[in-house]
Amino acid sequence: MLKNDLLLKALRGEELQRPPVWMMRQAGRYLPEFIALRDQYDFFTRCQTPELATEITLQPLRRFPLDAAILFSDILVVPQAMGMNFEMKPGVGPWLENTIKTSADVKNVIVPDVEETLGYVFEAIKLTKKELDGKVPLIGFAGSPWTILCYAVEGKGSKTFDIAKGFCFENPVAAHELLQKITDTTIKYLLKKVESGCDVIQIFDSWGGLLSPNDYDEFSWPYIEQIVNVLAEKVPVTVFAKGCWFALEKMSQSKASALGVDWTVTPQIARYLTKNSITLQGNFDPARLLSPPETIQKIVKEMIDEFGTTKYIANLGHGILPNVPVEHAQAFVEAVVNYKKI
Ligand code: CP3
Numbered sequence: 001m002l003k004n005d006l007l008l009k010a011l012r013g014e015e016l017q018r019p020p021v022w023m024m025r026q027a028g029r030y031l032p033e034f035i036a037l038r039d040q041y042d043f044f045t046r047c048q049t050p051e052l053a054t055e056i057t058l059q060p061l062r063r064f065p066l067d068a069a070i071l072f073s074d075i076l077v078v079p080q081a082m083g084m085n086f087e088m089k090p091g092v093g094p095w096l097e098n099t100i101k102t103s104a105d106v107k108n109v110i111v112p113d114v115e116e117t118l119g120y121v122f123e124a125i126k127l128t129k130k131e132l133d134g135k136v137p138l139i140g141f142a143g144s145p146w147t148i149l150c151y152a153v154e155g156k157g158s159k160t161f162d163i164a165k166g167f168c169f170e171n172p173v174a175a176h177e178l179l180q181k182i183t184d185t186t187i188k189y190l191l192k193k194v195e196s197g198c199d200v201i202q203i204f205d206s207w208g209g210l211l212s213p214n215d216y217d218e219f220s221w222p223y224i225e226q227i228v229n230v231l232a233e234k235v236p237v238t239v240f241a242k243g244c245w246f247a248l249e250k251m252s253q254s255k256a257s258a259l260g261v262d263w264t265v266t267p268q269i270a271r272y273l274t275k276n277s278i279t280l281q282g283n284f285d286p287a288r289l290l291s292p293p294e295t296i297q298k299i300v301k302e303m304i305d306e307f308g309t310t311k312y313i314a315n316l317g318h319g320i321l322p323n324v325p326v327e328h329a330q331a332f333v334e335a336v337v338n339y340k341k342i
Helices: 005-014 033-036 043-048 050-063 077-081 103-108 114-132 145-154 161-168 174-195 213-219 223-231 244-251 267-273 284-290 291-309 326-337
Strands: 087-089 094-095 138-143 201-207 237-241 258-263 279-284 312-316
Touching: 005 201, 005 284, 033 043, 033 050, 043 077, 043 087, 043 114, 050 114, 050 174, 050 326, 077 114, 077 145, 077 174, 087 114, 103 145, 103 174, 114 138, 114 174, 138 145, 138 174, 138 279, 145 174, 145 201, 145 223, 161 174, 161 213, 174 201, 174 213, 201 223, 213 244, 213 326, 223 244, 223 284, 237 244, 244 258, 244 267, 267 279, 267 291, 279 284, 279 291, 284 291, 284 326, 291 326
Parallel strands: 138 201, 201 237, 237 258, 258 279, 279 312
Antiparallel strands: 087 094
């Protein structure tokens, strides 16, 4: 039983006086206590050690009155389990030496036994649930198959992911085979996450917006939909497809409970495209957290006025930036918690 189930109520579309609030990447480099642990253990050690993952998950909740916890982990643990040896290089970010280049490379990718390869994530969930003691719901997540393919083929972050796009356009058969393997692994992984205690699932399609609407329909959405169709039978699912306002109408007709939106779309347009039929999450520009706290409070109030307090989850439009002062993140969360219509 949850003591604070505001997030679940918003996902069910229940009428609320104020929306729930959490921040994408709320456990992150803007927190001094996160930096202290980062200096002691490398990134994937933090992901793989349940005690550390739990501690980092709880850090932002000790500071701010958040309505949800999101498990500290990374979307890249899934391709790691599939045999791709991702590292997190300081100053570079995600790094894969042996990228996927050919159909033969795709054939070598495995759909693993998730309990064997990702057991540490399920242990971290159980420990986090115990520590949370029903305080707030726990969000589990995975990357979309397209976003994972971007890293698997490109081998690192990119503004355009043109190597990944080139691979799909030159070799669509191999691309679809890889996307299906990622999808099959992700479904098994997320089902086990739910079984381990996650109350809500979010799919991050961080690079969906790099595709044209037609290519999104071919290379991203069908795979996200497969995942949503299975997972939505168990828990509410949120799809955050960054830059994909063009797909909002179609996504709103799926079994997802909520859709994430970024700051390039207005609340009015997002509501219009989704016919007010689904909960929306977002869409504060993360860079706007660099404004003075009074300005943050003012823009948050306007954002809630425009989205409304029902069928809405207050959040950023993408992950929090490392250079955001902690007091500014606090001003954001408190502005939502203290929201009054007038
Ligand atoms: O939201 C949360 O608080 C939960 C934790 C979380 C992390 N990564 C921790 C993390 C989540 C949900 C993710 C998802 C993730 N990881 C995405 C999708 C969301 C998004 O922001 O688009 C992506 C694309 C990744 C891959 C990845 N991992 C990138 C691009 C980076 C940043 C690299 C850099 O140096 O800028 C990471 C590293 C990472 N994952 C950090 C955190 C807190 C920071 C690195 C560190 O601790 O040293």
